[in-house]
Amino acid sequence: MVQRGKDNFKKRRSYLEDKMSIPGTKSQTFSTNSLFAAFCLAVIGWGLLHAWGFSLKLGMVFHALVAMPGFVLSGAVIYRYRQHWPAGRASTAWPDRHDAKLPRDYRAVALYLSLIGVGFGMALFINGGSLFILSLAAMGMALVPWTKISVCRDHFYLSSALVEASAFSGLFVLGGPVHPLHYPMAAGFLLTVACILVMSVLVIHGNRLGRMPVSGH
Numbered sequence: 235m236v237q238r239g240k241d242n243f244k245k246r247r248s249y250l251e252d253k254m255s256i257p258g259t260k261s262q263t264f265s266t267n268s269l270f271a272a273f274c275l276a277v278i279g280w281g282l283l284h285a286w287g288f289s290l291k292l293g294m295v296f297h298a299l300v301a302m303p304g305f306v307l308s309g310a311v312i313y314r315y316r317q318h319w320p321a322g323r324a325s326t327a328w329p330d331r332h333d334a335k336l337p338r339d340y341r342a343v344a345l346y347l348s349l350i351g352v353g354f355g356m357a358l359f360i361n362g363g364s365l366f367i368l369s370l371a372a373m374g375m376a377l378v379p380w381t382k383i384s385v386c387r388d389h390f391y392l393s394s395a396l397v398e399a400s401a402f403s404g405l406f407v408l409g410g411p412v413h414p415l416h417y418p419m420a421a422g423f424l425l426t427v428a429c430i431l432v433m434s435v436l437v438i439h440g441n442r443l444g445r446m447p448v449s450g451h
Contacts, residue, residue: 265438266318270386271375272431273311274397278356279424280304281402286417307428314435315390320381345385349393350400357404360420368420372427
């Protein structure tokens with residue numbers, strides 16, 4: 235009887251320790267969602283620093299020094315994306331041409347256009363001159379449930395590339411006179427937010443490398 239009570243106590247204690255060591259589903263969902271925002275912000279900030287260096291005709295040493303931490307940050311996001319991003323079904327945004335029964339999903343087209351709008355919006359915030367508003371916009375990207383957006387969930391790289399390319403295109407179109415240090419400062423804010431988001435993934439997920447199901451998002 236006493237031995238059985240000790241065994242039950244140990245099992246209960248082990249169960250409680252496991253429960254306390256596992257973060258809640260909401261925190262896991264938030265950190266997983268933030269991977270998309272972290273990748274976009276890292277690439278945009280990285281590109282701003284390179285563009286600023288080219289405008290000042292800085293040497294290859296500067297670009298190499300900028301490239302190394304950029305590769306590390308982007309690589310960390312990609313690694314965690316491969317481990318935590320929900321493995322959903324393949325998107326039906328572009329059905330097989332030989333299958334006439336599958337209609338084209340125009341909602342996916344609207345979502346892709348929305349992502350382009352997000353990129354242009356980031357360009358507006360960057361050129362707006364207010365680093366505070368830019369920081370709020372960057373942190374706001376982490377609150378978007380990207381894993382619930384089908385094109386982002388199923389086409390992570392394509393969706394992030396649309397946001398990044400439209401942001402750079404917007405900066406080119408909206409380019410105007412700005413303070414010489416505005417772009418590197420804006421890049422610093424974007425990269426700082428990206429680093430914070432990556433650190434949140436490392437803290438919340440820890441060493442657990444299993445993918446979360448789509449239903450969990």
